Amino acid sequence: MQVFHSIADLRLFLKNQRQQAKTVGLVPTMGALHEGHLSLIEASREQNDVTVCSIFVNPIQFNNPDDLARYPRTLDADCAILAPAGCDAVFAPSVEEMYPEKASLKFDFGDLERVMEGKFRPGHFNGVGIVVSKLFNIVQPDRTYFGQKDLQQVAVVRRMMIDLGFQIELHPRPTLRESDGLAMSSRNRNLTSDERAIAPHIFEGLNLAKAQLLEGQKPTEVKAMIEQHFSKEPAFRLEYFEIVNANTLQSVDEIQATNQTAMCIAAHLGKVRLIDNFVF
Numbered sequence: 001m002q003v004f005h006s007i008a009d010l011r012l013f014l015k016n017q018r019q020q021a022k023t024v025g026l027v028p029t030m031g032a033l034h035e036g037h038l039s040l041i042e043a044s045r046e047q048n049d050v051t052v053c054s055i056f057v058n059p060i061q062f063n064n065p066d067d068l069a070r071y072p073r074t075l076d077a078d079c080a081i082l083a084p085a086g087c088d089a090v091f092a093p094s095v096e097e098m099y100p101e102k103a104s105l106k107f108d109f110g111d112l113e114r115v116m117e118g119k120f121r122p123g124h125f126n127g128v129g130i131v132v133s134k135l136f137n138i139v140q141p142d143r144t145y146f147g148q149k150d151l152q153q154v155a156v157v158r159r160m161m162i163d164l165g166f167q168i169e170l171h172p173r174p175t176l177r178e179s180d181g182l183a184m185s186s187r188n189r190n191l192t193s194d195e196r197a198i199a200p201h202i203f204e205g206l207n208l209a210k211a212q213l214l215e216g217q218k219p220t221e222v223k224a225m226i227e228q229h230f231s232k233e234p235a236f237r238l239e240y241f242e243i244v245n246a247n248t249l250q251s252v253d254e255i256q257a258t259n260q261t262a263m264c265i266a267a268h269l270g271k272v273r274l275i276d277n278f279v280f
């Protein structure tokens with residue numbers, strides 16, 4: 001496995017691979033890798049000759065400076081698990097390499113970003129749009145792999161790929177969870193042991209909500225139940241719980257059998273902000 005810090009070096013490596021008619025898969029990450037990330041690497045390996053994992057904590061997608069400062073950075077440990085996982089190249093640029101000048105382009109994803117993550121993290125999806133489109137241009141992969149854990153990110157990236165005509169296959173992959181149901185996340189390592197012990201409350205809430213919806217309860221009733229569920233664990237601060245159309249991400253008043261529904265949640269636990277979702 002080769003590790004690249006410079007765009008030019010990575011481009012040269014990839015040019016060489018393409019001259020040998022090899023296909024390229026890209027897994028964009030911010031590092032502090034866990035099995036959820038490795039499942040994306042695995043999917044890429046199955047479908048491509050060369051797998052590139054980018055590791056870049058993208059400052060312009062953070063609206064909270066403390067969250068950016070606290071975000072775990074563990075490049076050596078990440079490389080130590082990527083190599084045996086069969087990753088071929090790691091792209092770990094510095095901020096200066098990615099942004100020699102402040103990016104002035106602005107993405108506006110319309111209704112897709114007026115809700116949930118976009119609403120509570122202003123500017124977040126602009127930062128995602130810039131970094132992902134830049135990575136696509138640098139790597140020019142045949143396929144790219146994203147986790148459904150970040151459901152809204154997948155929707156935004158899909159929109160961007162259609163609007164800008166990227167000729168790349170987008171492969172969303174299911175969320176990997178710990179044995180107690182907590183969605184794997186790089187931010188989990190910032191939880192204290194007490195916080196980690198109650199973190200599965202999110203998954204439990206989603207399961208309760210799903211059961212109620214399938215029994216025919218209305219989204220408004222289920223939302224009230226979730227607020228109550230979180231009021232029982234004062235360490236949590238529920239930021240949002242939404243029941244949405246899984247494609248448009250807009251709230252629904254009724255569950256329709258013809259449309260996929262998603263339940264999306266964000267909650268603060270101590271200093272850590274956690275998100276999760278179910279699609280069904």
Ligand code: AMP
Binds near residue numbers: 035040145150175185
């Ligand atoms: P991140 O490093 O958090 O930006 O995540 C990089 C990629 O891994 C994104 O496409 C995430 O959606 C995906 N990812 C993060 N957590 C998980 C998980 N628990 N299961 C599957 N994919 C994940």
